[in-house]
Each structure stands twice: as C-alpha cells, then as structure tokens.
Amino acid sequence: MTLSSADLRRMYRTMLLIRRFEEQAVAFFLSGELRGSLHPCIGQEATAVGAVFPLRRDDYLTCTYRGHGQAIAKGLDPKEGMAELLGRRTGCSQGKGGSMHYTDLSVGLLGENAIVGAGAPIAVGAALRAKLDKTGQVAMSVFGDGAINQAALLESLNLAAAWQAPVVFFCENNLYSEMTPISAMIGTTTLAERAAGFGWTTMTVDGYDPIAVYQTTMEAVEHARNGGGPVFIEAMTYRLFGHMVGDTEPYRTKEEVAEWRARDPITAFPQRLIDEFGFTPNEIAEIEAEVAAEMEEISRFALQSPWPDVSEIGEHVFA
Amino acid sequence: MRELTYAKALREALIEEMERDPNILLLGEDIGVYGGVFKVTEGLLARFGPERVIETPISEAGFVSAAVGLAMTGKHPMAELMFMDFAYVAADSIFNQAAKMRYMSGGRAQVPLTIRTQQGGGRGNAAQHSQSLETFFTHIPGLKVVLPSTPYDAKGLLKSALRDPNPVMFIEHKLLYNTKGLVPDGEYTVPLGKADVKRSGTDATVVTWSRTVLHALEAADLAAADGIDVEVIDLRCTVPLDIDTVVESVKKTGRLVVAHEAHRRLGVGAEIAALVQELAFDYLDAPVERVGALDIPTPYSKPLEDEALPDAAKIVQAIKRVTYSET
Structure with a gap:
C-alpha cells in the first residue's frame, strides 16, 4: 500500500486543517463564543487522519467527543462543524448537538458520542447491517483508552466476535482516561490484549506516525471487509492539550508533555515529507497557506451564520 | 374474526x-x-x-x-x-x-x-x-x-x-x-397515540392501560351493581398521549380515576391528573384519584404482592371516592 504524493499531501493538509480548526475552536471557547465543553484532539491528528483515510466514503464511523478530527477526515464539512460549535442554524446539527454530537449520514458519520464507549456497539450494529445486506461496507469505532472500561464497549467486543461483524475498533491510547493514568485503571499491560481475549485480531501502532497508522488501519479495514472478522487497533498517542478546555493537568508533568511535543506530528510530518518523500519547502508552505485561507473562510462562515429560530426548538424530536 | x-x-x-x-x-x-x-x-x-x-x-x-x-x-x-x-x-x-x-x-x-x-x-x-x-x-x-x-x-x-x-x-x-x-382475519393497524373507550359510562371516568384495563373493566361491572355507570378509557399509549379523549370524557362524567400498575408516586397518573386540572378544572366535581402500586419494591409472597398491586377492588374504592358513594 504505497501512498502517492497526492495522498501524502492530502493527509498533511487534513491534519493541519484539523489542528487549526481545533485551535480556532479553543479560541472561540476562550472568547465566550463557544459554550459547554470542548475536548480538542490537538496532538492526535495523525490518528484522526491515519485511521479514517483508509475508509470508503460509505463506510460507517462512530467516535467520541474528541472526534472533530475524525469527522473532518471522514468528510464532514468543517464550515458546518464550526457553525455547530457556535450554535448556529447552519451547523451540522442545526445548533442542537454542539461539539460532542457531530453526525452526518451522508459521509457515513453515525455520530460522535458524549458517552465514550457508546459508539462501539452502534458501529457493530452498522457492521452487521453491512454484512447482512452484503454491501461490502465496514464500520469503524474510534474511542480513547478510557472507553475500554465501559460495559457497552466490552459487550460489543463479544457481539462483534460472535457475529464476525466487519468492524474495526480504533483505540487512541493517549495514556489518560480523562484525567487519570489508564495504567492505574486496568489489569493488563496493553488494551489490545483484552480484545484478543474476545477473539479479535489485534494490532498496535505508533499513533504519532501517520503513515504507519494509515498502513496498519488499511490492513485492518481490508481484513474486516474481506470477511476476516473484527480487528482491534491500539494506537499509542498523546494529547498535547488538556482533556478539555480548562483542564489544570495535575496528572502529568511538563517534561512528559514536552517529550511528546518534540514529536508533534504537525511539525514532524511535513519535515518527513521533505526529507523522505521529496516535497519542497515551498510545497509545504503552499499547503499551510491553503489551510490558513480555508480556516479564515470557516470562521467567517460560522460567525456570520444566523442563530436557529426558537420556533425550531421542537423539531427533530420525532421523525 | x-x-x-x-x-x-x-x-x-x-x-x-x-x-x-x-x-x-x-x-x-x-x-x-x-x-x-x-x-x-x-x-x-x-x-x-x-x-x-x-x-x-x-x-x-x-x-x-x-x-x-x-x-x-x-x-x-x-x-x-x-x-x-x-x-x-x-x-x-x-x-x-x-x-x-x-x-x-x-x-x-x-x-x-x-x-x-x-x-x-x-x-x-x-x-x-x-x-x-x-x-x-x-x-x-x-x-x-x-x-x-x-x-x-x-x-x-x-x-x-x-x-x-x-x-x-x-x-x-x-x-x-x-x-x-x-x-380480524384481514389486515388492520391501530394508530399510535389514540386512546380507546373500552366501556362508555356517564358517572365516572377510569383512565388506564395494559393489564390494569382488565381490572378497571371488572371494577366497572362491580360499580354498575351499585348503580354507578363507569367509563373506561384504555390509553393504549402514554406517548403520544391522547389527552383529548380523557378530557372529553371528564367533561361528561366530572369525575376521574387514573389506574396503573406502575408505582403511584410520580407515575403517569400524576401527569394525567395535572393535565386534567389544567384543561378541565371547571368540569371536575371531585379530586382526581390515583390508583397505582405501593411505593415499595415488588414483594414475593402472594399476600404481600396482592397488597402492593392495584386490582379491581382498589379501583372500585377509588370510583366510590370520586362519586362520593358509600364505601
């Protein structure tokens, strides 16, 4: 599975767009434009893009409230995403869902979820549908290490194995279950071995290497798509931001954050594109300029979008 | 059929x-x-x-x-x-x-x-x-x-x-x-959100659903022996809630009992009582009565379970209270 220059360009461009999108969201939060809670995926762009790019547009995806990156990689219009964060009528949920509930069936996005393990069994159901109707689709659920201890997720590990559902679970192990080290919350060394106990094929990958994430996930997706059964990927990654805006981070040291920041994929990946794949600094600068222009348009669109009318408040309770 | x-x-x-x-x-x-x-x-x-x-x-x-x-x-x-x-x-x-x-x-x-x-x-x-x-x-x-x-x-x-x-x-x-x-032998459906008058009457309305409908119909027969003509409305759905059929009945009878097997405390009966006093206060001739399970976990032993759950006799008592009849 060789990635073309165009693929690599698109990967970096999307990763950078996600970083800038999240930074802008944080800025909107701090200026009071964005309400509620915000869980940025800053530092986890390589997994967002590397995990989702192997999916077809019609493959299904569930994720968690740290899912803006995956949603954008799947094809959610970032303008609709930002407008949703600002509670506007033009948002992907018309202002009714906010940061934690991006959903767009037109790109296979079955939803972020504010209950961290809840998307997993929904993805298994979507995968079962694909299997029953022989559509060739797969479903993926992306969640963090903390979700691995929720009952619904554990039940879904068993269901998918029993049904041999074409599903991939992509676990972003960022070492912290919200604000507590995951190592103190489990009795095994890895998370992947728990899935193995349910009969899943398991893989592990460096979540700060977007190319490795892409290749590993592509292998998993094809395995599931070809009837090989469910695959669990544990990607080692790290949040370079707190759990949410306002996190005081007493659970980790500045040194630890600095160590991971030195490997920040948003700076390391473009350097690698130059060093290993023949990109020129000009090409990288061009991508950065494109993303800056797109971000300006995204923010402008969101800020200038109308608020929902209160008359719409009761719509969408029932179909 | x-x-x-x-x-x-x-x-x-x-x-x-x-x-x-x-x-x-x-x-x-x-x-x-x-x-x-x-x-x-x-x-x-x-x-x-x-x-x-x-x-x-x-x-x-x-x-x-x-x-x-x-x-x-x-x-x-x-x-x-x-x-x-x-x-x-x-x-x-x-x-x-x-x-x-x-x-x-x-x-x-x-x-x-x-x-x-x-x-x-x-x-x-x-x-x-x-x-x-x-x-x-x-x-x-x-x-x-x-x-x-x-x-x-x-x-x-x-x-x-x-x-x-x-x-x-x-x-x-x-x-x-x-x-x-x-x-029926052939195709039919029953729409969601439409209550059904299982027995019509003029003296008091009993609103109920599920198995309690059977108790209510039995209670209506018992009350009829005492000269009380009871209307029994089977709500069939609590969402959508067909409050119109209930209100229409209350406007006729002036008296309402809500009976369900769920616990009485904050049960759907409380919601119906509140809605009826909002929508038909002037038509009520007695306080609305609620019959429901006691607010305890369901006990195992038969005499205890019988005491905990509603039955026809308990609904009859409520009917007599709303009609100010001898109990």
Whole structure:
C-alpha cells in the first residue's frame, strides 16, 4: 500500500486543517463564543487522519467527543462543524448537538458520542447491517483508552466476535482516561490484549506516525471487509492539550508533555515529507497557506451564520 | 374474526410485518429455537432464517445499541428485552442513544427501532422481574410508548410500531399473553397515540392501560351493581398521549380515576391528573384519584404482592371516592 504524493499531501493538509480548526475552536471557547465543553484532539491528528483515510466514503464511523478530527477526515464539512460549535442554524446539527454530537449520514458519520464507549456497539450494529445486506461496507469505532472500561464497549467486543461483524475498533491510547493514568485503571499491560481475549485480531501502532497508522488501519479495514472478522487497533498517542478546555493537568508533568511535543506530528510530518518523500519547502508552505485561507473562510462562515429560530426548538424530536 | 391469545396476536403482527418489509429483523435473547420465553417468536427462526431472527448473548446494552446502529443504517430492528427490568442494563442505549440521536443530529439521523418487552407483577417474580417502568420512557423525550391491553390492540399497535420511523417502546404484560380476544382475519393497524373507550359510562371516568384495563373493566361491572355507570378509557399509549379523549370524557362524567400498575408516586397518573386540572378544572366535581402500586419494591409472597398491586377492588374504592358513594 504505497501512498502517492497526492495522498501524502492530502493527509498533511487534513491534519493541519484539523489542528487549526481545533485551535480556532479553543479560541472561540476562550472568547465566550463557544459554550459547554470542548475536548480538542490537538496532538492526535495523525490518528484522526491515519485511521479514517483508509475508509470508503460509505463506510460507517462512530467516535467520541474528541472526534472533530475524525469527522473532518471522514468528510464532514468543517464550515458546518464550526457553525455547530457556535450554535448556529447552519451547523451540522442545526445548533442542537454542539461539539460532542457531530453526525452526518451522508459521509457515513453515525455520530460522535458524549458517552465514550457508546459508539462501539452502534458501529457493530452498522457492521452487521453491512454484512447482512452484503454491501461490502465496514464500520469503524474510534474511542480513547478510557472507553475500554465501559460495559457497552466490552459487550460489543463479544457481539462483534460472535457475529464476525466487519468492524474495526480504533483505540487512541493517549495514556489518560480523562484525567487519570489508564495504567492505574486496568489489569493488563496493553488494551489490545483484552480484545484478543474476545477473539479479535489485534494490532498496535505508533499513533504519532501517520503513515504507519494509515498502513496498519488499511490492513485492518481490508481484513474486516474481506470477511476476516473484527480487528482491534491500539494506537499509542498523546494529547498535547488538556482533556478539555480548562483542564489544570495535575496528572502529568511538563517534561512528559514536552517529550511528546518534540514529536508533534504537525511539525514532524511535513519535515518527513521533505526529507523522505521529496516535497519542497515551498510545497509545504503552499499547503499551510491553503489551510490558513480555508480556516479564515470557516470562521467567517460560522460567525456570520444566523442563530436557529426558537420556533425550531421542537423539531427533530420525532421523525 | 377469530379468537386469539395476546401472544399469538403479537406473533401474527411480527410475521405479517416481516413479510411486508424485508428490513425488519429481530434481535433478542432466546428468541430463536426457544421462541422467546413467552413464545411470541415461536417458529420465526425456521420461517425467516438466522439473518432475520438473531439470537443474542445476554448483553442488553450491547444488542440494543447494535439495534440502534442497524436502525441508523437502513434496517428496522425489533429488539426484545426478555423482562422490562433488564431495560436498566440497556438504559444508555435507550435513553442516551436511541431517544436523542435524531434531535442531537438536527434531523440527520433516524432511528426506526422497536423495543418489545414485557412487564408487570402478579406472578410472584419479586422485585427484579415484576416492575412496570413506562414512567421512565414517558418522561424522556424521543420515545413512543405503547402498552396494549387486548389481543386486537396488541396486533394492530405492533404493526404500527414496526412502520413508525421512531424508537418505540412496545410494552406487553406477562399476565396478558394467555388472555384471549377477537382479532380480524384481514389486515388492520391501530394508530399510535389514540386512546380507546373500552366501556362508555356517564358517572365516572377510569383512565388506564395494559393489564390494569382488565381490572378497571371488572371494577366497572362491580360499580354498575351499585348503580354507578363507569367509563373506561384504555390509553393504549402514554406517548403520544391522547389527552383529548380523557378530557372529553371528564367533561361528561366530572369525575376521574387514573389506574396503573406502575408505582403511584410520580407515575403517569400524576401527569394525567395535572393535565386534567389544567384543561378541565371547571368540569371536575371531585379530586382526581390515583390508583397505582405501593411505593415499595415488588414483594414475593402472594399476600404481600396482592397488597402492593392495584386490582379491581382498589379501583372500585377509588370510583366510590370520586362519586362520593358509600364505601
């Protein structure tokens, strides 16, 4: 599975767009434009893009409230995403869902979820549908290490194995279950071995290497798509931001954050594109300029979008 | 018309709807070879195959959420919870996922999911297998809630539920499965959200649903012997709630009893009492009476369980209180 220059360009461009999108969201939060809670995926762009790019547009995806990156990689219009964060009528949920509930069936996005393990069994159901109707689709659920201890997720590990559902679970192990080290919350060394106990094929990958994430996930997706059964990927990654805006981070040291920041994929990946794949600094600068222009348009669109009318408040309770 | 049991009427609804719509599939515990603990799905595995009658592990949170995923991607699943009490295990799947998905997505998602289950006491199943929990599903927006009392209604309402694009809690009663009633030979449906006057009368209104309808009809017969003419309204659904039929009746009788097997405290009866005083205060000639289970876990021993649950005698007493008759 060789990635073309165009693929690599698109990967970096999307990763950078996600970083800038999240930074802008944080800025909107701090200026009071964005309400509620915000869980940025800053530092986890390589997994967002590397995990989702192997999916077809019609493959299904569930994720968690740290899912803006995956949603954008799947094809959610970032303008609709930002407008949703600002509670506007033009948002992907018309202002009714906010940061934690991006959903767009037109790109296979079955939803972020504010209950961290809840998307997993929904993805298994979507995968079962694909299997029953022989559509060739797969479903993926992306969640963090903390979700691995929720009952619904554990039940879904068993269901998918029993049904041999074409599903991939992509676990972003960022070492912290919200604000507590995951190592103190489990009795095994890895998370992947728990899935193995349910009969899943398991893989592990460096979540700060977007190319490795892409290749590993592509292998998993094809395995599931070809009837090989469910695959669990544990990607080692790290949040370079707190759990949410306002996190005081007493659970980790500045040194630890600095160590991971030195490997920040948003700076390391473009350097690698130059060093290993023949990109020129000009090409990288061009991508950065494109993303800056797109971000300006995204923010402008969101800020200038109308608020929902209160008359719409009761719509969408029932179909 | 033929006479059918409630269980057989439900089974007919499932067969007819599964034949009509290839996207309908069933998931649940022991629903295949065993045919479900109340035999509602008996023979369906043989008839429709394992891809449409899917036996699940004892894993309510997992398979109800999987049903949400099936529903969001084009299927119309019917997930069966063997006992209503297990709904707590699947609470997140029902309340946070199925009920809210459409709203949270601004209409981009749709969850055509029917959850069939059975509830109620009277059989000595004690506190974790006897509860009546419609109040919870009525309280949380995004779910339709159906509680049929007769074989006719059971079949017609289940067919409507399986054609509805929303999550529907379809709540049966374990002591109704063997009750019999007339069911038409041909196709029919009963709309969701339309109450049914099971007996008309002029002196007092009893609003009720599920198995308590049978107690209320018995109570109406007993009251008739004392010269009190009771109207019995079977609500059939608590969401959508057909309050118009209730108000219309109260305007005629001036007296209202609400009876249900769920706990009295904050039960749906409290909501109906509040709505009626808002909408028909000037028509009421007595305070609204509520009959419901005692606010205790359901006890096991028969004399204790009988005391805890509503029955015809308790409804008669309430009728006499609202009509200021001798008790």
